Amino acid sequence: xxxxxxxxxxxxxxxxxxxxxxxxxxxxxxxxxxxxxxxxxxxxxxxxxxxxxxxxxxxxxxxxxxxxxxxxxxxxxxxxxxxxxxxxxxxxxxxxxxxxxxxxxxxxxxxxxxxxxxxxxxxxxxxxxxxxxxxxxxxxxxxxxxxxxxxxxxxxxxxxxxxxxxxxxxxxxxxxxxxxxxxxxxxxxxxxxxxxxxxxxxxxxxxxxxxxxxxxxxxxxxxxxxxxxxxxxxxxxxxxxxxxxxxxxxxxxxxxxxxxxxxxxxxxx
Numbered sequence: 442x443x444x445x446x447x448x449x450x451x452x453x454x455x456x457x458x459x460x461x462x463x464x465x466x467x468x469x470x471x472x473x474x475x476x477x478x479x480x481x482x483x484x485x486x487x488x489x490x491x492x493x494x495x496x497x498x499x500x501x502x503x504x505x506x507x508x509x510x511x512x513x514x515x516x517x518x519x520x521x522x523x524x525x526x527x528x529x530x531x532x533x534x535x536x537x538x539x540x541x542x543x544x545x546x547x548x549x550x551x552x553x554x555x556x557x558x559x560x561x562x563x564x565x566x567x568x569x570x571x572x573x574x575x576x577x578x579x580x581x582x583x584x585x586x587x588x589x590x591x592x593x594x595x596x597x598x599x600x601x602x603x604x605x606x607x608x609x610x611x612x613x614x615x616x617x618x619x620x621x622x623x624x625x626x627x628x629x630x631x632x633x634x635x636x637x638x639x640x641x642x643x644x645x646x647x648x649x650x651x652x653x654x655x656x657x658x659x660x661x662x663x664x665x666x667x668x669x670x671x672x673x674x675x676x677x678x679x680x681x682x683x684x685x686x687x688x689x690x691x692x693x694x695x696x697x698x699x700x701x702x703x704x705x706x707x708x709x710x
Contacts (some may be wrong), residue, residue: 443478445709447471448580449570450484451508454532456525458546459493461615462669463587465693470615473697484569486562486589487521487534489544494598505619509567509703511560512632516540518568523596525589532621535568547589554621558589558594558627559649563636566592569675570601572706577588579606582708585614585662588621591654592633594661611708614658616676625649652676659683664708666700690701 449511451467458464458586471481487498502626504520519536535541538559548554572582572592585593594612601607624631642660645653656679659665664686667677680687686707691699 442474442704444480445474445582445704446480446482446578446580446702447582447584447595448482448484448573448578449584450590450593451585452485452589453546454483454485457485457496457532458488463528463620465492465616465688466668467586469693469696470586470700471530475528475530477525479489481530482573483530483532483579484572485532485534485590486565487519487536487541489542490546491587493521496523501533504572505545507571509564509571511564511567512543512595512635513622516564518564518571520568522573533572535565535572536607537564537568540564554623554645556626559632561577562589562592562625563596563632565589566596568606570596570607574604574606574682577606581611582611584613585605585658586668587617588651588654591658593631594658595638595643596636598661599642600623600636612661612703613664613666613708614662615666616655616659616680618669618671619651619673621651622626623650625654627667649672652679659685664688664703666703702709 449471453464453466455464471483478592498521501520501522508515508516516537521534524531525638628647633643634640646683652673652675666688667690670690688703
């Protein structure tokens with residue numbers, strides 16, 4: 442991985458959120474690349490339940506200030522950063538008071554999905570790309586973790602298809618076990634189509650379940666990592682029908698060599 446640039450985009454990340462499959466691998470994978478001489482950038486949403494004081498988040502004025510249009514509404518983009526000192530890793534946070542100030546991640550106190558989770562996902566995808574453009578940093582690999590980040594492959598391949606910074610970038614999506622029940626907003630497909638993305642390329646979003654969000658993600662990725670043992674059968678079947686490199690599930694103890702080999706032999710070739 443020496444000298445390779447890898448952009449990690451994740452729904453969740455330890456130590457900022459509790460440990461689960463997504464948040465742990467979203468930390469361990471960039472740590473592995475960083476320790477093997479790769480250059481990394483990490484992005485995640487700045488949820489309101491992240492303790493800004495404890496983790497020493499601060500706003501980056503030169504990167505903040507633009508507006509992103511989400512479903513015909515201008516939404517201000519705020520960028521914050523923090524460091525994980527023991528790994529010398531910097532993390533960028535995509536923030537917006539309307540979408541991320543609430544003191545929770547994906548659901549309310551009763552466990553009900555937030556009604557604007559679809560717009561939050563669109564905002565996050567656009568916010569990451571626009572910030573990387575401002576950084577003028579061209580990644581060799583873009584590695585996506587978690588469903589809140591699942592629209593990034595779609596937006597890179599469709600909405601930002603003519604952006605030269607990402608011309609040579611390869612997109613890898615890690616697929617995890619089902620992380621939410623039910624559906625996002627039924628008009629999600631219309632909100633994505635508002636950005637000029639043809640509905641036939643996002644047909645699964647007519648029913649925006651977890652499985653269908655990940656189907657759209659893998660459809661627009663260059664390679665796929667099965668990051669959990671319990672991937673839903675419907676999603677597993679969809680992936681097996683794609684003619685793309687797939688890394689089968691490996692344990693945390695074995696992942697470093699497996700992921701590095703997959704990056705080098707299957708993704709970058």
